[in-house]
Structure formats: structure tokens, C-alpha cells
Amino acid sequence: ARIAADGEPVMHGLRIAATPLLFLALALPASAEPPPLLTLSQAIEYAQEHNHSIGAAEANSRAAEAGWQEGRSGRLPRIDVIETVSYTTNPALVFSNKLGQENFTLGDFALDNLNQPDALSNFNTKLAITQPLWTGGQIKHGSEAARLTFESASSGAERTRQEVVRQVIEAYTNAVLAANQLETANESLKTAQANSKLVGDLYETGLVVQSDLLRARLRETQVQELVIRSESAAQISRAALNMVLGRELDTPYSLLPSLPQEISQEEPLQDLLEEAQRQRPDLEAAGTQVEALRRVARAEHGGNYEIGLTGLAEANAEQFIGADGTNWSLILGARFTVFDGKGNGSRVRQAREQGLAAERMRDWLRQSIDLEVHQAFHDLRASQKR
DSSP states (O other): OEEOTTSOEEETTEEOOOOHHHHHHHHSOOOOOOOOBOOHHHHHHHHHHHOHHHHHHHHHHHHHHHHHHHHHGGGSOEEEEEEEEEEEOOHHHHHHHHHHTTOOOGGGGSHHHHHSOOOEEEEEEEEEEEEEEEOTTHHHHHHHHHHHHHHHHHHHHHHHHHHHHHHHHHHHHHHHHHHHHHHHHHHHHHHHHHHHHHHHHHHHTTSSOHHHHHHHHHHHHHHHHHHHHHHHHHHHHHHHHHHHHTSOTTOOOBOOSOOOOOOOOOOOHHHHHHHHHHHOHHHHHHHHHHHHHHHHHHHHHGGGEEEEEEEEEEEEESSSSOOSEEEEEEEEEEEEOSOSTTHHHHHHHHHHHHHHHHHHHHHHHHHHHHHHHHHHHHHHHHHHHO
């Protein structure tokens, strides 16, 4: 800063007010708040609310629940209100519309009126109530299949939640470990640099040979490479934790410096295997899906038969919102499909084969769970020994 002719201080050619507060503000460094601390329990709780996999699984469960509600609706009557408007000179339609309006007269039997009627408007309002009486088990088994599908989706969502918790623990642990490894690498670099300087000084005084100096410098570059890899691993691990939490990858946070060691008493392997077979939600979901597909096959088998009752109440008028003529009908109908090109039989066979495939996948999952328990059991034992 220099003093201008008018006595005001000038900094880099710009005049500024000579106030102590401004000089103090320029002298103090800008303070930045440290990122919030994220504990493991907080990470687990946050992931269960925001993880994308959990959100998708819960949405699938809600969709399956809606499908179950749709399946149950088949037992209830269907009510439709139908409104049609016509303006026509078609002889048959004019004849039937006048009958519906209860406005037919003897003059309408004249040949000219029958063959070339004047244009007639008709507002037809119809209330239809349809109640299925028997569908060959299609509604019953279809509704039960939808219920089982919902239970399977709910079990799958629970398994997804458990898997996400495991992913959070793994990602958090990896992030803490990567941070510690980076700290260790930086300390090693300081040691390698100090050793390289020491050997360099000894070489200058002739106390060591050149190969000793080269070896020390090589060690320093190796540790520098380790620091670079550790920095990259730390950044990736932090991004991976943000991803499993369901938030932006560059969201800042700070971690605990270390995690407590939890050494629990070893449980018998056979007990763990039996517990997994009883409690794994994905195995329960697979078993429920097998039963659901069996129900689907039964429902498809009953698709060739249907008996239903329909009630109709109808009003016809030449003007909108009128009831010049009214009538009602009660109709009992039955449908028995004799031949549909083997379409129904193919659907039944498809559902049965899908059920067999689901059974095989359930058996494979049961073996996979046993393998996972074996692997986790022995990995834990080896980790405790190390």
C-alpha cells in the first residue's frame, strides 16, 4: 500500500477506506466449517431411508400389494355407467330408439316413415351390474397367487434392506481403512524422505557409496507411488459409501478414526446353518414364489369356464338427462370354451414350467445360503486369528 496525494491509502492502484476493520478482515483467513461427522449407526439409518435399492424393492412390494387388491376385486360385482349419444336416419336405429324412448305411434308404421325416417337423436343411459358366479377357480387361485406374490415381494424387500445394511458396514469400514492407510503412507513418505536426505548428506561426505543413495531415492519414489494409490483409494471408498447411502458421490463428511473391535463368542456352525435356512427372507420369498406359480397354473386351468349374472337398467330420451323410456334386464350367461387353438393349455403348461424353474432356483438358493454361511463363518474365524 502507498499513500496518495490526498492522504488516502491506495492498494494496487485502488483506493480503499482507511478503516481498521477492513484491514483486519483482509488479514484474517477465511474459516471453513469442517464436514459433519458420519458415524456407522447414522450411515445405516440414512441408507435405510435413501438407498435406491431399498426404495425400488419397497416400490415393487407396493405394486405387488396393488396386484393382490386387483385379484380380490374379481369376487366383487362390477358396476358400469354407460352413456351413448346418437343422431341418425338409419331405419333400424330410429325404430329401436323410438321404442326405447316409448315414443312409438301408429303413424310410425307407415312405409315412408319406416323406410325413410326423419333424423332422430337419442341419449342412452345404461347402468350395468355384473357379478361372476363361477369361474372354474380362476378368481380364487388368481387372488391367492397375487397374495403370495405380495408376500414374496415383501420378503424380498426385507432381504434387500439386510443386504444394504451389510453394504453400508462394508463401505464404511473400507473408507476408514483407506483413510488410515493414507495416513500411514504419508508417515512412511516422511520417513523415506528423511532417510533419503540423510543418505544424501552421508554420500556428500563420502561415508556411503552411490548405490546406497540410489537405493534410498528408489525407496522414496516407491513410497510416493504408495501415497498416490492410497489417495485414490480413499477418494473411491468415500464415493462408494455415498453411493450406498443414496446421495451424491461428492457429498462431504468426516469419519471416525477407527472402529471398535467386536469379538463375539463363536457359535456352532450347524446352528448357524439351521438358523439361516429358517430366517433368510430371500429363501422365504423363493418358496412363496413357487406356491404362487402353482396357483397361477390352477387359475389358468379354470380359464375355459365362466358363469355370470348381469343386471341392466336403461333410460332413453331425445334430450340430454331425460328418461322418456326406461327398461331393465336380468341376464344369466355361461361360457364354456371348447377349443381356443390350445391357447389355454399352453398358458397352463407355461405356468407349470415356470413353477418347476422356481423350485430349482429355490433349491439352488438353499445351497447358496449354506455356502455363504460356511464362507462367512470361516472368514470370521480367520480374521480373528489374524
